[in-house]
Amino acid sequence: MxxxxxxxxxxxxxxxxxxxxxxxxxxxxxxxxxxxxxxxxxxxxxxxxxxxxxxxxxxxxxxxxxxxxxxxxxxxxxxxxxxxxxxxxxxxxxxxxxxxxxxxxxxxxxxxxxxxxxxxxxxxxxxxxxxxxxxxxxxxxxxxxxxxxxxxxxxxxxxxxxxxxxxxxxxxxxxxxxxxxxxxxxxxxxxxxxxxxxxxxxxxxxxxxxxxxRFAPRALLGPDGRVLSVSAAGGDCGCGIRLAALGRDGALLEVAGEVHRLSPRHSEIVVALALEGRGVPGDRLAVDLSEREVPASTLRAEMTRLRAVLGPDLLGSRPYGLMLPVRTDFGEVAALLTEGRVAEALELYSGPLLPRSEAPVVVEHRRALEQQMRGAVLGCGDVRLLRRWVNTAWGADDVMAWQALARGLPAGSPQRAAAAARARALDVAVAVPSQVRRHAAVLQPSHS
Known part of the structure; x- marks a missing residue:
């Protein structure tokens, strides 16, 4: 004024x-x-x-x-x-x-x-x-x-x-x-x-x-590999590792205040070790990292390069494993969802886990976490969270989310009409290619 x-x-x-x-x-x-x-x-x-x-x-x-x-x-x-x-x-x-x-x-x-x-x-x-x-x-x-x-x-x-x-x-x-x-x-x-x-x-x-x-809350993976609750993770004792791998192809690993920007392959290895929790034999780690057979010599060479980045005190061998407790962003999201704290989980969920990785263990966990996150958002029916979800790259084409958003908005609201229109457009976009494929199959000449 x-x-x-x-x-x-x-x-x-x-x-x-x-x-x-x-x-x-x-x-x-x-x-x-x-x-x-x-x-x-x-x-x-x-x-x-x-x-x-x-x-x-x-x-x-x-x-x-x-x-x-x-x-x-x-x-x-x-x-x-x-x-x-x-x-x-x-x-x-x-x-x-x-x-x-x-x-x-x-x-x-x-x-x-x-x-x-x-x-x-x-x-x-x-x-x-x-x-x-x-x-x-x-x-x-x-x-x-x-x-x-x-x-x-x-x-x-x-x-x-x-x-x-x-x-x-x-x-x-x-x-x-x-x-x-x-x-x-x-x-x-x-x-x-x-x-x-x-x-x-x-x-x-x-x-x-x-x-x-140095208080920075992250979920803590216990020695058995299970995610501890966010509250149990508590403060920072200065003796652990922080790993951020959501929405990025190269993970960030923070140890004693020093941040390592990992290559995509090293990111897959560290995420696999964090998910396993305990030490992992070389043959098991090879299966986690690739559907194709990985020679033991190739894996040993990769682990040697990673040890040069992280140091021998952090990366153990026989079996392979991280020598300190690991706090991860994907672990915290999972813990928050377990506790029903959907808004906090969505706030922290900055994207799929190592989105371009094809390592089997990463793909499996990425899909499970994304399904869990999506299900929680759809299930809560909160308009604000649904709007946040569809405004992300990974939720923009989610037909069910747009439909849920339209149902949650007040009748007569322009935003409701826009959400419903977006849901219909996506539904049509999915249906048309399916119809084209069926039509092509009908027209394809028989070789019998």
Missing amino acids: DASTTPTTAASALRAAHERFVTGSGTLPGVRSLVADSWRRCAACGVRPDGSRLPPLRRTSGELAAYRRNHPLAAVLPLFRELLGAGAADDGHVFAVGDADGTLLWVEGDPVAVRRAERMNFVEGAVWSEAQAGTNAPGLVLELGQPVQIVAGEHYSSAVHDWSCAAAPVRDPASGRALGVVDLSGGGTIATPPALAAVRGAALAAEAELVRT
Whole structure:
């Protein structure tokens, strides 16, 4: 708002624009584009603008306590309390920390403000994603991946029109993915540049602390080769290996802070060893890597070259194996799916495992993981996750996903019509070649 506009006038104008939008009349002058776009997504997702349906509670108190203890952001909660908590309590505000799905993990601050926040279900365990709570700073941060400030009537739900909020994402320094969000909520003073600067500074400080403590969550493969739970993997003890092989032909292997960019063949070998967990005899590893017979001398030569890259302390022989615990991105995706955390799994799933590899063990695991990921997305029926899936290279031609997206969107929505049209076009594209092949078979002369 410009210098001549008072906060009261601005709030009144926003509420008027909100009323015009939800009643379907008029344009949206004076409404920021990121807010207008969010309102449209909220309408498409069926969020109620009148505040009659509050954000749901996703976890019971017992589940939440266990989840919080093992969440990466628990390590930086004392820092958030130091940077934001005392000020929020003194100024009559609340500060909150949420996970990558928008579930609030901690909500603290001024007792009176905390009780006010409870009336709109801004409480620990509630889901404040955009799809569940409408336009709000934490939810929009997770949607856009950038710091956001939302003022009074910019909230989609009228239940939140007396509040303003500022939030910023907190990212895993190792992978760059969002671990969660930190938020300040309260009255008019939150609708100011210093409030946004405060949450941005807190988020950056938290990321620096995560780097300092080398806390980077990855799934841990146990000695028997099974994926441990994400919570069991815990923090970084500094004695393991990190392997990233999703969506790339050359895997990245991080050991003691040093990153090795592996060739496609070495990537296949390291992935095979990580999947096996225990040591692998040479003849078994050869079968894992190729359908054709691989001479023992060829495999020994390849392993010698790989040992020169990784060092003898990391790559063992007789049997072949990795000498340290392995944390993998594909292992974490599998663990998250096992725990029912589909949104987090999809966020981390950056593509098929070594997509061009033809090594049998890689092909088998790649197909299984992709089917598991796809099934979880289709099964959950979450419009936001379905939209994310079809917007990827590997989900763009998924007829069933487009059909599920069309069913999940509100009737009459232009997005629903577009999704249904895309599903029909893909269905026709699949059907036509099949008809052509059948027709050609009928016309082919018999040799009998």
